Structure formats: structure tokens, C-alpha cells
Amino acid sequence: xxxxxxxxxxxxxxxxxxxxxxxxxxxxxxxxxxxxxxxxxxxxxxxxxxxxxxxxxxxxxxxxxxxxxxxxxxxxxxxxxxxxxxxxxxxxxxxxxxxxxxxxxxxxxxxxxxxxxxxxxxxxxxxxxxxxxxxxxxxxxxxxxxxxxxxxxxxxxxxxxxxxxxxxxxxxxxxxxxxxxxxxxxxxxxxxxxxxxxxxxxxxxxxxxxxxxxxxxxxxxxxxxxxxxxxxxxxxxxxxxxxxxxxxxxxxxxxxxxxxxxxxxxxxxxxxxxxxxxxxxxxxxxxxxxxxxxxxxxxxxxxxxxxxxxxxx
Amino acid sequence: xxxxxxxxxxxxxxxxxxxxxxxxxxxxxxxxxxxxxxxxxxxxxxxxxxxxxxxxxxxxxxxxxxxxxxxxxxxxxxxxxxxxxxxxxxxxxxxxxxxxxxxxxxxxxxxxxxxxxxxxxxxxxxxxxxxxxxxxxxxxxxxxxxxxxxxxxxxxxxxxxxxxxxxxxxxxxxxxxxxxxxxxxxxxxxxxxxxxxxxxxxxxxxxxxxxxxxxxxxxxxxxxxxxxxxxxxxxxxxxxxxxxxxxxxxxxxxxxxxxxxxxxxxxxxxxxxxxxxxxxxxxxxxxxxxxxxxxxxxxxxxxxxxxxxxxxx
Numbered sequence: 001x002x003x004x005x006x007x008x009x010x011x012x013x014x015x016x017x018x019x020x021x022x023x024x025x026x027x028x029x030x031x032x033x034x035x036x037x038x039x040x041x042x043x044x045x046x047x048x049x050x051x052x053x054x055x056x057x058x059x060x061x062x063x064x065x066x067x068x069x070x071x072x073x074x075x076x077x078x079x080x081x082x083x084x085x086x087x088x089x090x091x092x093x094x095x096x097x098x099x100x101x102x103x104x105x106x107x108x109x110x111x112x113x114x115x116x117x118x119x120x121x122x123x124x125x126x127x128x129x130x131x132x133x134x135x136x137x138x139x140x141x142x143x144x145x146x147x148x149x150x151x152x153x154x155x156x157x158x159x160x161x162x163x164x165x166x167x168x169x170x171x172x173x174x175x176x177x178x179x180x181x182x183x184x185x186x187x188x189x190x191x192x193x194x195x196x197x198x199x200x201x202x203x204x205x206x207x208x209x210x211x212x213x214x215x216x217x218x219x220x221x222x223x224x225x226x227x228x229x230x231x232x233x234x235x236x237x238x239x240x241x242x243x244x245x246x247x248x249x250x251x252x253x254x255x256x257x258x259x260x261x262x263x264x265x266x267x268x269x270x271x272x273x274x275x276x277x278x279x280x281x282x283x284x285x286x287x288x289x290x291x292x293x294x295x296x297x298x299x300x301x302x303x304x305x306x307x308x309x310x311x312x313x
Numbered sequence: 314x315x316x317x318x319x320x321x322x323x324x325x326x327x328x329x330x331x332x333x334x335x336x337x338x339x340x341x342x343x344x345x346x347x348x349x350x351x352x353x354x355x356x357x358x359x360x361x362x363x364x365x366x367x368x369x370x371x372x373x374x375x376x377x378x379x380x381x382x383x384x385x386x387x388x389x390x391x392x393x394x395x396x397x398x399x400x401x402x403x404x405x406x407x408x409x410x411x412x413x414x415x416x417x418x419x420x421x422x423x424x425x426x427x428x429x430x431x432x433x434x435x436x437x438x439x440x441x442x443x444x445x446x447x448x449x450x451x452x453x454x455x456x457x458x459x460x461x462x463x464x465x466x467x468x469x470x471x472x473x474x475x476x477x478x479x480x481x482x483x484x485x486x487x488x489x490x491x492x493x494x495x496x497x498x499x500x501x502x503x504x505x506x507x508x509x510x511x512x513x514x515x516x517x518x519x520x521x522x523x524x525x526x527x528x529x530x531x532x533x534x535x536x537x538x539x540x541x542x543x544x545x546x547x548x549x550x551x552x553x554x555x556x557x558x559x560x561x562x563x564x565x566x567x568x569x570x571x572x573x574x575x576x577x578x579x580x581x582x583x584x585x586x587x588x589x590x591x592x593x594x595x596x597x598x599x600x601x602x603x604x605x606x607x608x609x610x611x612x613x614x615x616x617x618x619x620x621x622x623x624x625x626x
Contacts, residue, residue, distance in 0.1 A: 087494055181400055183517075184538045204496075205518040206533065216614045220519065220531035225497045261617035299621045301529045304574035308616040 002041040002066065003246050004138065005029050006106045006131045007121025007235075009046040009070065013081035013094065014278055018228045024279035025056045026080060028121035028144070031232030034283040035239025035270040036119075037063035038291060040246035043112040045069035045131070047104045049077040059280075069109050073100040088227050089203070108134035117246050119238060120164070122146045125156040132163055139249065142166040142242055143195075144234065150177050162194035168238055170201045183208075199241070199264065201234055209264050215257060219264040220302060222272035222294065229278045233271045236283065240270030269294045315354040315379065316559050317451065318342050319419050319444045320434025320548075322359040322369075322383065326394035326407065327591055331541045337592035338369045339393060341434035341457070344545030347596040348552025348583040349432075350376035351604060353559035356425040358382035358444070360417045362390040372593075382422050386413040401540050402516070421447035430559050432551060433477070435459045438469035445476055452562065455479040455555055456508075457547065463490050475507035481551055483514045496521075512554070512577065514547055522577050528570060532577040533615060535585035535607065542591045546584045549596065553583030582607045 012026030033042045042065040048057075050072060060067050078101035081094035106127055118138040120128040122145055132141065141164040149157045150173060161167055167190060171183055178186035183200060187210035190198045200208040206221040244266035248259040269291060276282040325339030346355045355378040361370075363385060373380050391414035394407035419440055431451040433441040435458055445454065454477040462470045463486060474480055480503060484496055491499035496513060500523035503511045513521040519534040557579035561572040582604060589595040 182538065182540075184536045202518065205515065206531075208533075208536070216536055217617070218519075218533035218536070218614050220521075220533055223497045223521070223529055223531070225495065227495075258617060265617055299618055301531050302615050303618070303621045304530070304571060304578055305612055305616070306622050308612045309619050 002043045002112070002115045003036055003242055004043045004045065004108065004112050004115035004118040004135055005032050005036070005121060006045040006108075006119070006127070007032065007123055007144075008078055008101060009044075009048050009052075010078035010080055010101070011052070012079070012231065012279065014229055014231055015081075015083040015094075016088065016229050016278075017084065017086050018226075019278065021229075021278040025059065026232065026279065027078060028123075028232070028235045030056075030060075031235035031274065031280070032119060032121055032239045032242075033060060033063060033065050034280045035236040035274065036243040036246070037065055037239075038270070038286070038288060039240075039243025039266075040250070041066065043069060043109075043115050045106050045108055045112070047071045047073055047078075047100050049073060049075045049100045052077045066112070069107070069112055071104075071107070073103075075100040077101075082231060084230070088230060106131050106134075113137050116140065116249055117142070117242055119242050120144065120160070121235060121238070122149075125149050125153050125160045128160045129156065129163075132160065140165050140245065140255070142168065142238065144168045144238060145173065147173055147176060158193065161190075164195055166197045166199060167195045168199045168201060168234070168241075170203070170234070174198070174200050184210075197260065199267075201237060203230075203233075206268060207237070207264055209260060211260075217261045217264055219261075219268050219298075221268055222298070223301075224272055224275060227275045230275050231279070233274050236274035237267040237271035239267075241267030243270070265295065265298050266291075269298065315356045315425070315428045316349055316555055317356045317358065317421065317425050317428035317431040317448055318345050318349070318434060319358040319382075319421075319432070319440070320345065320436055320457075321391055321414060322357075322361050322365075323391035323393055323414070324365070325392070325544065325592065327542055327544055328394075328396040328407075329401065329542050329591075330397065330399050331539075332591065334542075334591040338372065339545065339592065340391060341436075341545070341548045343369075343373075344548035344587070344593070345432060345434055345552045345555075346373060346376060346378050347593045348549040348587065349556040349559070350378055350552075351583070351599070351601060352553075352556025352579075353563070354379065356382060356422075356428050358419050358421055358425070360384045360386055360391075360413050362386060362388045362413045365390045379425070382420070382425055384417075384420070386416075388413040390414075395544060397543070401543060419444050419447075426450050429453065429562055430455070430555055432555050433457065433473070434548060434551070435462075438462050438466050438473045441473045442469065442476075445473065453478050453558065453568070455481065455551065457481045457551060458486065460486055460489060471506065474503075477508055479510045479512060480508045481512045481514060481547070481554075483516070483547070487511070487513050497523075510573065512580075514550060516543075516546075519581060520550070520577055522573060524573075530574045530577055532574075532581050532611075534581055535611070536614075537585055537588060540588045543588050544592070546587050549587035550580040550584035552580075554580030556583070578608065578611050579604075582611065 007029035076099035320342035
């Protein structure tokens with residue numbers, strides 16, 4: 001019982017108005033693992049070069065993750081550098097060096113194939129398709145993507161989106177993918193393409209969940225005083241969202257509508273913690289009690305009617 | 314027992330990608346009255362010219378409003394024309410003709426002075442100060458403003474803000490007024506200036522409520538498929554927010570923390586209805602049942618934990 005994740009593992013350079021951090025552990029799968037590991041075991045699939053620090057592999061292990069699916073290949077690990085502007089909403093990519101990631105083909109170890117939930121983090125949609133064919137035991141599949149694949153590899157992206165259960169997209173990506181400025185219309189168009197649900201990530205405004213059955217849920221963001229580094233916040237969001245679902249699946253072997261609502265809240269919780277410090281620093285010191293406290297805060301700043309009873313309204 | 318409102322009453326020209334409407338009833342006080350009148354009696358203070366259509370005065374009366382405080386002055390009514398861009402988020406002002414509004418000094422009729430709630434809609438802060446001196450019976454005062462007054466009449470604006478209970482601001486205005494990009498920091502700075510609460514309006518993202526006692530509430534927006542005309546949505550929001558508070562005040566003679574939370578939801582409800590059609594068209598056909606239905610929808614798309622009990626978490 002675990003969560004299978006496939007995605008980038010890299011070494012980042014981060015520059016924000018609050019400071020600079022060099023050679024920090026990065027990549028979508030790393031951010032995801034850091035967050036999801038608070039909820040369940042993470043089975044990691046990815047690739048690193050021979051330059052990848054042993055300390056970072058040890059970090060994944062310390063989080064209880066299985067790293068048998070991380071290939072170590074002769075060459076340089078994926079490296080990315082980014083610089084955030086004063087408003088923290090826009091950033092420049094300083095460099096992207098694919099290294100061993102350029103020729104990556106994911107192999108899902110036999111022992112991972114029974115994982116009930118699979119997260120296909122943002123990588124080339126063809127690779128996501130390859131993983132889907134191997135993740136035969138997945139009860140729920142969740143996919144993330146990016147603007148690059150929407151504009152350059154649309155057929156492959158459409159194909160993989162038609163096969164998965166839950167699609168995660170930023171609101172800009174949803175508008176671009178659906179070709180319409182209206183977010184509600186965009187969500188409905190996306191759902192016609194296959195997935196049961198689409199989660200629209202709105203950064204500092206929270207997240208929305210649209211389902212094929214017509215239901216809708218909105219989770220506002222946690223009111224953060226300072227955002228120090230938003231890199232990977234979307235993957236930490238996915239970690240909280242999927243992590244909570246994995247826990248619910250353990251408990252009752254399926255997902256209820258309220259599980260998905262709470263999962264969206266946990267996505268926002270982990271995304272908000274993640275932004276509080278550089279790289280994975282905040283998640284490294286985070287405790288389960290802090291997650292519980294923030295969940296209670298969410299309850300209090302979103303609920304306004306104690307007469308609400310799930311399912312009866 | 315009523316709500317006192319002071320603000321512009323005008324005749325608008327509206328152009329959006331969805332159509333055009335000429336000579337429609339507009340102005341902050343009109344939009345506010347249309348929404349708030351679903352909850353309580355509205356006592357209107359404003360000025361119109363001798364060209365103002367009798368039908369529009371009749372409309373106010375049909376909504377149960379008291380219009381003794383509307384001065385009819387020789388000259389032209391305030392006129393405004395606006396054109397929305399394709400994304401509906403930006404608009405150009407085509408013209409602003411102040412007319413009789415230029416020399417307006419509000420006089421609050423004796424019979425209005427016992428109104429327990431006063432709404433100072435967006436007008437020159439000096440006029441808002443004049444109203445505050447006359448609204449001696451107000452248990453709660455709420456103020457709206459705009460970017461123009463922040464940049465041109467800051468001392469007068471600071472003065473009136475120091476005296477009121479609840480300040481309504483768009484997020485751009487809050488950042489501008491507080492001089493900081495961080496919204497949470499901006500809200501706290503604003504609260505230092507006097508008001509007990511500040512409501513940050515975020516348009517299609519909903520609204521936030523920050524209180525001096527440290528509490529916080531977030532209301533997501535209603536997921537509208539089509540926004541046909543957002544003109545006056547902020548005033549309709551104020552109408553739902555203040556209208557609900559007036560109703561709560563009638564019921565228990567004070568405001569609880571949960572009253573303010575639900576008021577924020579009702580603000581979003583009325584703001585969302587208002588955007589569904591041009592001018593006041595949607596509010597003209599709106600029924601109390603539709604408000605109740607939308608409230609239930611809000612419950613279902615914001616609540617995720619039936620164990621929440623107000624005040625115990």
C-alpha cells in the first residue's frame with residue numbers, strides 16, 4: 001500500500017527577494033515525496049546522475065520512501081535555476097540542464113505495481129503514458145502537466161489525460177488547454193476529455209475541484225504572511241492532496257466525496273507550509289501536529305454553518 | 314430599523330463583449346439598494362438631477378426603500394460610461410459627467426438617524442466624514458472607497474477610516490493603501506489605522522475578512538459560468554454583506570463572529586447574482602428562494618467537516 005510517483009529529481013538554484021539557495025534538492029518528485037510522506041509510503045521512480053549527493057537519497061529514505069525505482073545513471077543530474085521577481089508571482093528560469101533526464105525512460109519496479117494511487121508528476125506526456133501502462137494496480141491515477149506540453153505535445157497530452165482519473169492544472173494552464181477564458185467553462189471542457197475530476201490550482205487564491213458528476217468544491221488558500229520560496233508548491237500541494245487520499249483509501253478502501261474535499265484542503269495545507277521557507281526546509285522541520293493545527297484553522301476560516309451535514313444538503 | 318446608505322445614483326452606459334445597455338440605472342447607492350433590499354429597508358441619501366427618470370425613483374420605492382434623502386436638484390444626473398475588455402477584468406471609462414453630483418453635500422434626514430447600520434459607499438472621503446457626523450444612531454458603520462481617493466485625498470481618507478467599523482477594499486486598493494504587496498501584512502496595517510475589520514474583495518476569487526481580534530475568514534466566489542456585466546458587483550456585495558448583518562441585528566441585537574462569516578457569504582451571493590446580467594436586470598428578477606438555494610450551494614462547496622461546531626474549535 002503506497003503512492004507511486006514518477007517525476008523529476010534535480011538540483012536547484014533558487015533566488016528570491018528573500019535570499020538565495022544553491023545546490024538544493026529539487027524536482028517535482030522530490031517536492032511531492034517530502035509532502036506526501038507525511039501521509040503514506042512513497043514509491044519513487046526517477047533518474048539521477050552519478051553526481052547526485054548521497055545525502056539526498058538518504059533524505060528520501062528518512063521519509064520512509066522506497067527509492068528502488070530511482071535509476072542512477074552515468075552523467076549529470078537534472079539542474080534548474082530560477083529567480084523570482086519582487087511580487088513572487090513571476091519568475092525567470094536562469095537555466096535548465098536536463099543531464100541524464102534527457103534520455104529517461106521510467107521503469108516501475110515490480111514491487112511498486114500494487115500501489116493503489118499513482119501520481120504522474122510533470123514530465124513529457126509520452127513518459128506519463130509509459131508509466132500508466134506499467135502502473136497496472138492503480139485504483140486512482142493523478143496527473144500534473146505544464147504549459148510547455150500543452151503547446152508542443154498536445155496529442156500525447158490528450159491521450160494521457162483521457163486515461164487518468166484526476167487532472168491537476170494551474171488556472172492559466174486550464175484556460176490555455178481548454179482555449180477559453182472562463183474557468184468554469186474550461187473545467188467542463190476538460191472533463192469532457194476523460195478525467196473524472198479536475199483540480200484547478202490558483203496559487204495564493206486556493207484551489208477548485210470540478211467533478212464529472214457536477215459537484216464542485218472550493219478551498220481558499222491559507223493566509224500566509226510571507227512567501228519565501230514558492231518553488232515546488234504545486235508538487236507539495238499534490239503531496240497533501242494525494243497523501244490524504246491514500247490515507248482515506250487505507251481506512252475504507254474507496255473514496256467518498258468528502259475525502260476529495262478534505263484532500264483539497266490538505267493540498268492547500270502542504271502547499272502553504274512549503275512556501276514558508278527555501279527548498280524543502282520547511283517540510284524538513286514540519287510535524288504532524290502542525291498539520292492538524294492548520295487543518296483546524298482551515299475549518300474555522302471556511303465553515304460558517306454548523307447545521308451542515310455532509311450529504312444531506 | 315434600517316440601513317442608511319450614502320452614495321452615487323447615476324445613469325450608466327455599459328459595453329461588454331456580451332452586449333450594450335444605454336441609460337440604465339447605476340451608481341453605488343443604486344446597486345447597493347437593489348441587493349440590500351432583499352434583507353432590510355434601505356434609507357437612501359444621494360442626489361439626482363431633474364432629468365432623472367421617475368421610473369428609477371419608483372424602482373427604489375418598489376424595493377421598499379425610503380427615498381426622502383434623495384435630493385432632486387436642477388441640472389443633469391451623474392452619468393458614467395464604461396467598456397469592458399474581452400477578459401472582463403479590465404475596463405475603460407468612456408466618460409464621467411458629474412452633473413449635480415459635483416456640488417453634492419449629503420443631508421441625512423432626521424428619520425434616518427436611528428438606522429443601526431450605515432454604509433458609506435464610494436464618494437469623496439470628506440462627504441463620508443460629513444455623513445458620519447450625522448449618522449449618530451449607527452451601531453455599525455461600513456465604508457467603501459477607491460484608488461482615486463487613496464492617491465489624491467489620503468488625509469481625509471485616513472480620518473474617515475479611523476472612525477468606521479468595517480472597511481471594504483479590493484485587494485489592489487488594500488495593497489496600494491498599505492503600501493505593501495503582501496495581502497496579510499496589508500490587512501494588518503489597515504487594521505492598525507482604526508477599523509475593527511477589513512474585508513478584502515478579490516473579485517472572481519471571493520473575499521477575505523480580517524478582524525482586529527486576530528480572526529480570519531475566507532469566502533470563495535460562486536463559480537459563475539458567464540459574467541455578463543460586473544459593474545456594481547462590489548456594491549451588490551456590500552448589499553448582501555450589510556443586508557445580512559442588518560437581519561442578524563434585528564434577530565439578536567448584536568453581531569456574533571458567525572454573523573460576519575455568513576455576511577461575507579451573502580456578499581458573495583449577491584455579487585455573483587449581480588454579474589449574471591446587465592445593470593440591475595438580474596436583481597430585478599431575483600427571488601429570496603434563489604438566495605437560499607445559492608446559500609446551500611455555498612455550504613456544500615465550502616464545508617468539508619461536519620464535526621465543526623462554531624466556537625469550539
